[in-house]
Amino acid sequence: MIQIKDIDVKNTYPFNTVFQAELLAIQEACLWASKTNQQIKVWSDSESSLHSIASIDTKSPIAQQTQEILLKSTNIKLGWIKAHVGYSANEAADVLAKKATQEGIPTFIPAPRNHIKNLLQKESIIRWQKEWDNGETDRSVHNVLPKVKTTPTPWQRPEIMFVTGHGSFPTYLKRFNIRSSDSCGCGKLGNPLDYATSCLFTTSYHLTKPSADLEPLWWKRVMNNNNSRAKIKKLMHFIAENETLFQKMATTTSHRPNFPMYSYSLFFHTQGTTLSNSTTQRSERLNFKKYYILLF
Numbered sequence: 543m544i545q546i547k548d549i550d551v552k553n554t555y556p557f558n559t560v561f562q563a564e565l566l567a568i569q570e571a572c573l574w575a576s577k578t579n580q581q582i583k584v585w586s587d588s589e590s591s592l593h594s595i596a597s598i599d600t601k602s603p604i605a606q607q608t609q610e611i612l613l614k615s616t617n618i619k620l621g622w623i624k625a626h627v628g629y630s631a632n633e634a635a636d637v638l639a640k641k642a643t644q645e646g647i648p649t650f651i652p653a654p655r656n657h658i659k660n661l662l663q664k665e666s667i668i669r670w671q672k673e674w675d676n677g678e679t680d681r682s683v684h685n686v687l688p689k690v691k692t693t694p695t696p697w698q699r700p701e702i703m704f705v706t707g708h709g710s711f712p713t714y715l716k717r718f719n720i721r722s723s724d725s726c727g728c729g730k731l732g733n734p735l736d737y738a739t740s741c742l743f744t745t746s747y748h749l750t751k752p753s754a755d756l757e758p759l760w761w762k763r764v765m766n767n768n769n770s771r772a773k774i775k776k777l778m779h780f781i782a783e784n785e786t787l788f789q790k791m792a793t794t795t796s797h798r799p800n801f802p803m804y805s806y807s808l809f810f811h812t813q814g815t816t817l818s819n820s821t822t823q824r825s826e827r828l829n830f831k832k833y834y835i836l837l838f
């Protein structure tokens with residue numbers, strides 16, 4: 543009879559597990575037993591190791607090797623024994639295991655899969671963070687979300703469009719030559735910040751306008767505040783619903799960009815049907831939708 547007890551691996555190989563050590567001990571015992579002709583019973587108090595050896599789809603290489611030994615040797619039986627209840631052989635194995643941690647020859651066990659997985663995950667997060675910090679695009683998002691993480695932000699599409707500026711904004715559409723001007727019908731710049739703080743058409747959705755030097759802080763606060771985000775969602779909804787208004791207005795009024803009253807009159811005009819079916823407007827809308835699908 544061979545009694546197997548825990549092997550202290552923690553100090554020598556901090557990444558190895560007690561499970562691995564238990565399995566290795568069983569494997570060594572089976573290897574020894576396979577070289578004799580006697581009937582051998584191997585008792586272990588490690589239930590998880592025994593389960594792993596009995597399992598046909600075990601992932602542990604040590605368990606798999608042990609299975610091979612057992613398949614070739616009919617003289618070995620494995621069994622479970624309760625630990626720390628006074629079996630003399632169990633106690634003796636305890637003493638031997640402790641002695642082995644001081645005098646034994648260290649055995650190399652490859653690091654477990656989980657350990658490698660964790661290492662790789664940590665390393666990839668470090669590299670990802672470096673790329674995010676040193677990147678050149680989406681700096682507005684970097685300002686709000688400086689730390690990378692694998693869990694998604696609780697933002698919905700409108701908020702993502704708002705913070706990235708990738709959406710139905712004149713500044714964005716001009717980049718793709720869908721619009722000739724980057725200003726809104728009200729004469730100001732057609733970008734998210736202006737829509738949220740100063741555009742004349744979106745007054746009901748306004749948040750307090752920050753001074754230029756506090757702009758980064760403003761973004762951080764707004765995007766991390768539930769009330770502000772709810773307002774932004776409504777604003778984005780309004781912009782999307784009145785897409786034609788914002789688009790058409792700017793083209794029509796491009797020759798007189800700083801005349802809001804004129805824009806207002808057009809605002810009401812476009813609410814009717816007079817302008818809403820013009821060919822240019824439709825193709826503009828189609829173009830926009832095309833980009834919209836490409837980018838989201």
Ligand SMILES: [Zn+2]
Nearest residue numbers: 726728741742
């Ligand atoms: Zn405007």
